[in-house]
Structure formats: structure tokens, C-alpha cells
Amino acid sequence: MNLVRPIAAPARPAAASLGLVDCDIHPRVRDLSEFRPFLSEAAWHRLITYGIHARHGFAKGYPFPKAAPLACRRDAWPPSGGPPASDLPFLREQLLDRYGIDVGVLNPLQPSGQGDVNDGLSAALARAVNEWQLAHWVDHEPRLRASIVVPYEDGPASAAEIRRWAGDRRFCQVLLMSRTAEPLGRQRYWPIWEAAAEAGLPVGIHAFGYSGHAMTNGGWPSFYIEEVQEHATSAQAQVTSMVVEGVFERFPALRVIMIECGFAWMPTLAWRLDATWKRLKDEVPHLRRAPSEYMREHVFVSTQPIEEPERPQHLLDTMEWIGWERILFASDYPHWDFDDPRLAIPSFIPEEKRAAIYGGNARRLFGF
Amino acid sequence: MTEAAIDCDLHPTVPGVATLLPFMDEYWRHTLVERGIEALESASYPPNAPSTCRADWRGPKGGAPSSVAELRAQVLDRWGTAIGILNPLFPVQLPFSRDMSAALARAVNDWVRAEWLDRDDRLRASILLPNGVEEAVAEIERLAPDRRFVQGLVLCMGEIPLGRREWWPVHAALEKHGLPLGIHAGSAWRHPPTSVGWPSWYVEEYAANALGFQASLASLVTEGVFQKHPGLKVVLIESGVSWLPGFLWRLSKSWKGVRFEVPWVDRPPAEIVRDHVRLTIRPFDAPEDGETVARMLDHLRSDEMLLWATDWPHAHFEGDATLPAGLPTGLLPKIMVDNPRATYARLREGGSA
Numbered sequence A: 001m002n003l004v005r006p007i008a009a010p011a012r013p014a015a016a017s018l019g020l021v022d023c024d025i026h027p028r029v030r031d032l033s034e035f036r037p038f039l040s041e042a043a044w045h046r047l048i049t050y051g052i053h054a055r056h057g058f059a060k061g062y063p064f065p066k067a068a069p070l071a072c073r074r075d076a077w078p079p080s081g082g083p084p085a086s087d088l089p090f091l092r093e094q095l096l097d098r099y100g101i102d103v104g105v106l107n108p109l110q111p112s113g114q115g116d117v118n119d120g121l122s123a124a125l126a127r128a129v130n131e132w133q134l135a136h137w138v139d140h141e142p143r144l145r146a147s148i149v150v151p152y153e154d155g156p157a158s159a160a161e162i163r164r165w166a167g168d169r170r171f172c173q174v175l176l177m178s179r180t181a182e183p184l185g186r187q188r189y190w191p192i193w194e195a196a197a198e199a200g201l202p203v204g205i206h207a208f209g210y211s212g213h214a215m216t217n218g219g220w221p222s223f224y225i226e227e228v229q230e231h232a233t234s235a236q237a238q239v240t241s242m243v244v245e246g247v248f249e250r251f252p253a254l255r256v257i258m259i260e261c262g263f264a265w266m267p268t269l270a271w272r273l274d275a276t277w278k279r280l281k282d283e284v285p286h287l288r289r290a291p292s293e294y295m296r297e298h299v300f301v302s303t304q305p306i307e308e309p310e311r312p313q314h315l316l317d318t319m320e321w322i323g324w325e326r327i328l329f330a331s332d333y334p335h336w337d338f339d340d341p342r343l344a345i346p347s348f349i350p351e352e353k354r355a356a357i358y359g360g361n362a363r364r365l366f367g368f
Numbered sequence B: 001m002t003e004a005a006i007d008c009d010l011h012p013t014v015p016g017v018a019t020l021l022p023f024m025d026e027y028w029r030h031t032l033v034e035r036g037i038e039a040l041e042s043a044s045y046p047p048n049a050p051s052t053c054r055a056d057w058r059g060p061k062g063g064a065p066s067s068v069a070e071l072r073a074q075v076l077d078r079w080g081t082a083i084g085i086l087n088p089l090f091p092v093q094l095p096f097s098r099d100m101s102a103a104l105a106r107a108v109n110d111w112v113r114a115e116w117l118d119r120d121d122r123l124r125a126s127i128l129l130p131n132g133v134e135e136a137v138a139e140i141e142r143l144a145p146d147r148r149f150v151q152g153l154v155l156c157m158g159e160i161p162l163g164r165r166e167w168w169p170v171h172a173a174l175e176k177h178g179l180p181l182g183i184h185a186g187s188a189w190r191h192p193p194t195s196v197g198w199p200s201w202y203v204e205e206y207a208a209n210a211l212g213f214q215a216s217l218a219s220l221v222t223e224g225v226f227q228k229h230p231g232l233k234v235v236l237i238e239s240g241v242s243w244l245p246g247f248l249w250r251l252s253k254s255w256k257g258v259r260f261e262v263p264w265v266d267r268p269p270a271e272i273v274r275d276h277v278r279l280t281i282r283p284f285d286a287p288e289d290g291e292t293v294a295r296m297l298d299h300l301r302s303d304e305m306l307l308w309a310t311d312w313p314h315a316h317f318e319g320d321a322t323l324p325a326g327l328p329t330g331l332l333p334k335i336m337v338d339n340p341r342a343t344y345a346r347l348r349e350g351g352s353a
Helices: A032-038 A041-049 A088-099 A119-138 A155-165 A187-199 A224-244 A265-283 A291-298 A312-322 A351-366 B017-023 B026-034 B068-079 B098-115 B133-143 B165-176 B202-222 B244-261 B269-276 B290-300 B329-343
Strands: A021-025 A103-106 A144-149 A171-177 A203-206 A256-259 A299-302 B006-010 B083-086 B123-128 B149-157 B181-187 B234-237 B277-280
Touching: A021 A088, A021 A256, A021 A351, A032 A041, A032 A119, A041 A119, A103 A119, A103 A351, A119 A144, A119 A155, A144 A155, A155 A187, A171 A187, A187 A203, A224 A256, A224 A265, A224 A291, A224 B202, A224 B244, A265 A291, A265 A312, A265 B202, A265 B244, A291 A299, A312 B244, A312 B290, B006 B068, B006 B234, B006 B329, B017 B026, B017 B098, B026 B098, B068 B083, B098 B123, B098 B133, B123 B133, B133 B149, B133 B165, B149 B165, B149 B202, B165 B181, B181 B202, B202 B234, B202 B244, B202 B269, B244 B269, B244 B290, B269 B277
Parallel strands: A021 A103, A103 A144, A144 A171, A171 A203, A203 A256, A256 A299, B006 B083, B083 B123, B123 B149, B149 B181, B181 B234, B234 B277
Antiparallel strands: none
């Protein structure tokens, strides 16, 4: 990896001595017409006539309105017009150059067609989003890497999309949303795990999406603050499912990254699963090891939004229990809760561990 | 065993629907018999699963213990328990008919009173609450004069989150009578066990109870229940313990960012929860080494939140290991006596019908 930055980076954290990798950047189309060159006439017609339909009823607006327009920083709207993170020169200036980011991973969220009720539209849009990431971003900016967006409710179509790009180093991972229609360990999703493992690509599972089920297992909450809190519960359900269904037993090369889900739930989920498994081993003989061992080997987490215990030692305990080598820096640019690289990783964390979080861990995981 | 120890989670198993018939009025007795409603059992606790009942506590036919005599032999006398709180899990939450839910809850509560409370004065009980809010309030009002009922009991996975305004009359009635809201593991099965749908294995379902507790607690805090009802205590029962600190770090951070959405939440959620919420210690969900347990306990930042419970007859431990490994002995008097007494106002009264 080239650690010589093209221009001075005024806000690069000094501790990023092993490189600075941002695992969560959200590019967005200026408008849907940017996808048109990559869509069939039929898919384009459906998109502009009937629209994207996630598994909820808000054709416009959000079930839980965000904290800011498009959930974005007020200062991230490009002077050229268009929504935040739709303008490469401005993203370079505000993020890559300013903080001296060596590699930035693109995670396109919406509009991307993921989780659409119509599998065909979801597959067509996933293909378009992938082509668009290259044509609009990665082919113009070598510091950026794309994610293979897949129509995850359709396992075989997702596997085909992964195989289409396998070996193309412009893509560094497969991208899913965390709220899927069924738990991710179920067999309908196994083609995704198989293809990702075969391609040697980690799978990023990013918070959000709409499962079609209530946002808690006890019904619909009222507030955005609860929706945000429930990313942690959805993430726990997904990791539980992948472990208990034996996904990591079946696909030993698979690695997943829980992005923007927080991470303090990781150690305690591992303890709870171990305790439950000890009593109910008879039900799941396909597990040959304790659940915590699969998690420790296969699950990575990103930092933003990093938990803030009242006492620093508690964060250190938690990171140690997760494993220092499994934690990846992420900024979540351009969202309102963006983490400034200089401030996000507290200085009470020993410097060599901060260096691993800023870049060393991601370079090893992605092979940058 | 600490003297005067208070076991905050014991489950009196209802042998079957027929057991409840004498505790029902003519209409419901007739309805259950004529419509052939002979069995009602929740998927939350498969009766033959090893976790549902400890092997050495099962009866000759393999069933869970269901009498005071068994409770005495297996728990109260064996461990010298001073007071035990009964939390009936008969699934009155399952029926979609509010009337049926209420009739079943009344019958279970009266059965608990006649067959358990009246037979051993060490026992106290939760008021098992039916689904409908009006019916739940009526049941609280009906039983609150009997001081042996010490809290109201609901499940962590219901139809709507427990902080939602629809529930507030229940919170008000509980607060008025000095009764905590007890939230127990289990589901009314109005929703899948996870927010991403149905898992395949019971291991997952059981583990997902913790997610229901997390959602319930987030709802209670963000809806402002504890500002509206400053006297209300909430007890999370069979919730697991170790998830709480990380949950609070996340919620308190989100609150800092978006508290404009819930302006009535006027201080950090972690502080609110430490003041109002208590948890039973089975399951504990921590490693068994004392060093890790000590660090996890430090993350709670309170020695007043944990309540001793065996969760009889559910299986969490072998033999007489009624306490999770690694708990510092200095904490035991608080967990086993002081904290339960501070939580349950009615345990400080002596308590009789």
C-alpha cells in the first residue's frame, strides 16, 4: 500500500502509523438517472414508474425520521449541488485529503434496491449500483474501493453478482444490510456465504434495512433513538443465527464485518450463547465448538458509533474481550454522526492498538 | 447460604388447564370444557428441553415439579430460603381474545393464592397480568389488597413495547400500589423472536429473549415512563445480566445525539436505569472466572441492581451452586437480602393476606 499521501493531510491522526482505512463511506447518486446507463429499459421503467419498495409503507419519508436531512452532516452538502457524498471532488476535499485516508470503502445504502420486495428490481439495481461505483468513483479515485452490492433476499442472484466481480480488486467486500427478511444463517442465504468465501471476500453487514418484521421482537417502537438502539439487537440476532446455523462451520474461510452496529454487545452475546449452548448442545450437534470461538474467528466490527462508557477502562475491557485485531476504523461519512478520525479512537487506547484499529487490522483483513 | 435470603424467581407450574377450572366462573368453565380447550402451552419453554427443567427436579413421568412440597424439598428447605417470589409462566398472553386472556390470568392468580401462598408463608407471588391494559389494571386492583402479591408480571416480548403510552395505566396502577413491574423472559408470539424473522433453533430463540429485554428497556426509558412514574421499579427476570452495561453505553450515547426527539428524558439513560431497574442473576451470562466477572460487575457501576434467583425449576446450574461462579462473596448479602428488600416494597412489611 502506498503510504505517501498525494497532498498534506491536515487532520490525519498521528497514531495511524499503519495506514488509515475508513471502512464506512456512503456514496449517493445525485439522482436516479445516474443509474440509467446500467439498467435495462424494463428495469428503468419499473424504477421510475413504481419505484423502490422496501418492506415498509413509506414510499417517501422514513419510518423513523432521521436526525438531519438524509441523516447527513449539514456541511456535507456539496457546493456543486446534489446530496452529500454525490460529488467526488468534494468528498476528496472534505474526507480523503483532509484526514489523509489511504483507503476508503464505499458502502452505498440508498437508493440501492437492497431488500426490495421485488427480487428482479433488486437484482437489476444491485448490478447498476456496482457498475456505478466503478464508473463514478473507483475508476477516478484509486484510494476508494467498492462493495459488491447484492440483492440479498435472492441467494442465487446474489451469488451470481459476487462471482461476476470476483477477482476484481476494485471491489473489497460484499455488502448486506443488517435487517433481512429472515435471519442470515438460514439456508436461503447460504449461496451468498459460499460465493463470498470462494471469492475470498469479507461480507460487510451494515446497520439498517427493513426486514418486514417489527423492529423489535416485542413490536414497533416509537422513536428514531429506538431504531438506532435496535441496530444492536438486529446485529445480535444475525450473528447468533450465523453461528448457530453452522454457517462458519460450513464456510470456514468466511469473515463478516458488523458495520455501524456498535460492538459492546459482542462479548456478552458470546458469553450468553456459550452458556445456552452448554445446556442445549443436544439440539445443535452440527456445532463442533463453542459459539464464542466461531465469533472470535469470523466476526469483525467497525468503530462508528463507538460506545462511550463512563469509564475508559470499560472500553478497554470490551475491546480486549472482542479482540484488538478485530476492530476496524469507520467514519460513516457523510452522516450526521460522522466520527472524526482524530477524535473517535480515544487516546487512552495504547498507541499500537490505535494503529491497528486505524489501518493495520483492515489492511490484513482486506489484503490492502 | 446467607440468612434471610430472598429467591426472586420461582416458577409454579400449572399442571394443566383442568387445574384452573375450579378457579373460573361458570361461563369460562363451560367455554373451556365445551370448546375442548384442554391444553395451552407456550413455545417459549419446550417442556422436554434440558433447559426448561433440571433433570433431577423432574417428576417420575419427566414433568416439571408443580407442588409446594416439591418446591420445599428442592429449594426452600434445601437452601434455607427465607422468602421466595413465585412467577407463574402459564401462557395467559397467548390467546388473541382479551377476555380469555383475562379469565385465564384470574384463574392462575387465584390458583397460586390457594395452592401456594396459603400453604407456605415463606412465599410471595407476582400478579400475572393479562394482555388487555384495562383487564391488567383490573387484575392489579383486585389483588393488590393481598399484600403477598409483590409485583405485576409481563413477558419481554408482547404485542407492543412496554414503554408505549397504551401501557401507562398499568404502570400507574403498579406505582400506586408499590408494586414493581416484573418483566420475564418469554413471548406472547405476536412477532418473530428476532427483528429479522424466525430462527431455526431453540438455542437462538432462548438467546433472543435478551433482545426482547433490551427493546423493552429502551422503550421504557425513551417513552419517559420513569419521569411519569418516578416511584416505579422494573425487575428484569431471567434476562441475563452481562448485556446491560454495553446496552446502556449505546443508549446513553444515542441520547446525547438525538435527545431532542425525547425531550422528557432529562438525564442520561444509564442513570435512569441504575435508579429504577433491577435484574435477577439467572442466567448470568458471563465467564466463570472471578477476574472477568469482577470486571463485568464494575461495568454495571452499581451494587444495588442484582437480585438473587434460582429460576427453579429451569436449569442453570448443577447441585447446590445457586450462585454464578466468580461472584465476590462480599456482594452476596446485598444480592440475596438487601437488594430484593429495597426493590420489593411489600417485602419490608411482613406481608400477609
